[in-house]
Amino acid sequence: MMRAFLMAVMMLLPSGAMAQDDMIDASAVEACFAQSDPSSAACIGDAADTCQTTQPQGQTTVGISECAMAEHAVWDDILNREYGNLRDAFSDRPALAKQLLSAQRAWILFRDADCGLAYDRYDGGSMRVIAAAYCKLQHTARRALDLRDMQGG
Template sequence: MLRTLIITVGLLAALPAAAQDCPDETQSGMNKCAADAYKQADAALNATYKQIIERLKDDADTTKSLVAAQRAWIAYRDAECDFITSGAAGGTVRRMLQTMCLEQVTSRRVDELKPLLECEEGDLSCPVPAP
């Protein structure tokens, strides 16, 4: 129990401000706040990903590479969040912690992909063509 509490406190300290500022401090309220934050991060990821796919529409090989990378990233994200929250296994807080982890990892992925939309023409180190 103490181990779970310590892990939970450690995770909570690293939470995004939106999750920390949830107006409903019940478990179901915090679950909803976490889910809302994750939905926003997921929407940002989907929008960024679609923009990259659109720019790659004439390059089937690079599109295939991006799809493979994204599928591998999804497997990583899910496994990482399962691992990170394993200390809360069996507890009511785990769902919230997993959702918060998903939001954090997804937001980092958006931060990784967005620069690909700002590549300069002729930059061979960037797989996404300039608009």
């Protein structure tokens, strides 16, 4: 399912579209991540929304998906950084580090299955690409925040 989604997205993207660094203000995503209050998740997707208004094709299905994927890429970098930080924090507790790895692998399977469902719900319609891209963005951002918050406890 998710493989079909990724292939569909790749076929829709114009060449060079993967150079997403200039599409999203990564500092805005980092600022969203840095918020420590419980409502910090409210800013997830804001950079993608801004992208849609500033990119030439931002209001098209492909443009909306590209913007969501560009913000997702920033959150994915943050997630990987936070995972590494947490793994390092558990370095003196190998059993806990192993459990973290197991939990992360299970989370990836859940995210992919959930976003595959979001994709498949639209039965071939163009909205499926947008739904799956935003699903992956939301899951990844929330997991990054969860990993950050685990380091405090």
